[in-house]
Amino acid sequence: MRSSNPVFSRRGFTRGNEYAGFGTGAQQSGNPYAQYGANPYGQQGAPGQQGAPHHPYEQPQPLTPQQMEEMYSAPAAGPAQTGRMTIDDVVMRTAMTLGTVVVGVVIGWFALGDQLGIAFGAAMVAFVLAIVQSFKRTPSPALILGYAIFEGLFLGVLSRAYNDAWQGAPVQAVLGTMAVFAGMLIAYRARIIRVTARYQRIGMAIAIGFVLAMVVNLLFAAFGSGDGLGLATGGLGIVFCLLGIGLGAFFLSLDFKQIEDGIRYGAPRNESWLAAFGLTLSLVWIYLELLRLIAILRD
Numbered sequence: 001m002r003s004s005n006p007v008f009s010r011r012g013f014t015r016g017n018e019y020a021g022f023g024t025g026a027q028q029s030g031n032p033y034a035q036y037g038a039n040p041y042g043q044q045g046a047p048g049q050q051g052a053p054h055h056p057y058e059q060p061q062p063l064t065p066q067q068m069e070e071m072y073s074a075p076a077a078g079p080a081q082t083g084r085m086t087i088d089d090v091v092m093r094t095a096m097t098l099g100t101v102v103v104g105v106v107i108g109w110f111a112l113g114d115q116l117g118i119a120f121g122a123a124m125v126a127f128v129l130a131i132v133q134s135f136k137r138t139p140s141p142a143l144i145l146g147y148a149i150f151e152g153l154f155l156g157v158l159s160r161a162y163n164d165a166w167q168g169a170p171v172q173a174v175l176g177t178m179a180v181f182a183g184m185l186i187a188y189r190a191r192i193i194r195v196t197a198r199y200q201r202i203g204m205a206i207a208i209g210f211v212l213a214m215v216v217n218l219l220f221a222a223f224g225s226g227d228g229l230g231l232a233t234g235g236l237g238i239v240f241c242l243l244g245i246g247l248g249a250f251f252l253s254l255d256f257k258q259i260e261d262g263i264r265y266g267a268p269r270n271e272s273w274l275a276a277f278g279l280t281l282s283l284v285w286i287y288l289e290l291l292r293l294i295a296i297l298r299d
Helices: 006-013 065-073 087-112 116-135 141-165 169-189 197-223 234-264 271-298
Strands: none
Touching: 087 116, 087 141, 087 234, 087 271, 116 141, 116 271, 141 169, 141 271, 169 234, 169 271, 197 234, 234 271
């Protein structure tokens, strides 16, 4: 079942009528049929058994003798021939996407200056492009890179405004974002954090509540008192910033799981763009929450 939330559906929880990620993912026990609720193939039993549903990227089973003979006589296939996603693909696409964000930041910082109206317009364009990509069944590099450049323009102007008010805040936020990313990657690789079905449900419930609370706070700030519900200032603001950073780290763990499953189950190479898109969204989220936290603490 496809998620009704376009922001969350892009993270691989639902793809058409198929289950999340590239399968629910096996536990790291070395057994590909271990499960944290359901195995990657939707029910008990290995792929190829009669009645067992196929994984989205699984080859049809069983092969006929003629097909097997043709397969054995064919030359060995490398990544370029198979068109399957690799970690190098993910790294390269992520570098391209983040590099585009950085280009946008430089343009926004030096060319746009304090043009906050243009910056928020760029943010709206980036939001629309992200939503369109979220509804698409396949990744679109043009949409993803378009999102990256407009998001970069917004971040450049916003970062300069924060730097004018709190000298050095953007640099501190960048260093903090890098630290959160490195910490989550180490924790995920060491299996300190395990992305299970229960972990996903709890994290997504908290994320939805967080977003709703921030929207309500924004509405109160726009039509009521300037501070809204007080979620952007004082002690309550600090708590919500820390919660937001924690949710950004949660999203990173889902991205890591999506990448791991995509490589393990042989996702198409263009899915690496979706992985890059997810990582970029998570890092931008963390950066913005750190900016808010630094501003509150330094006030």
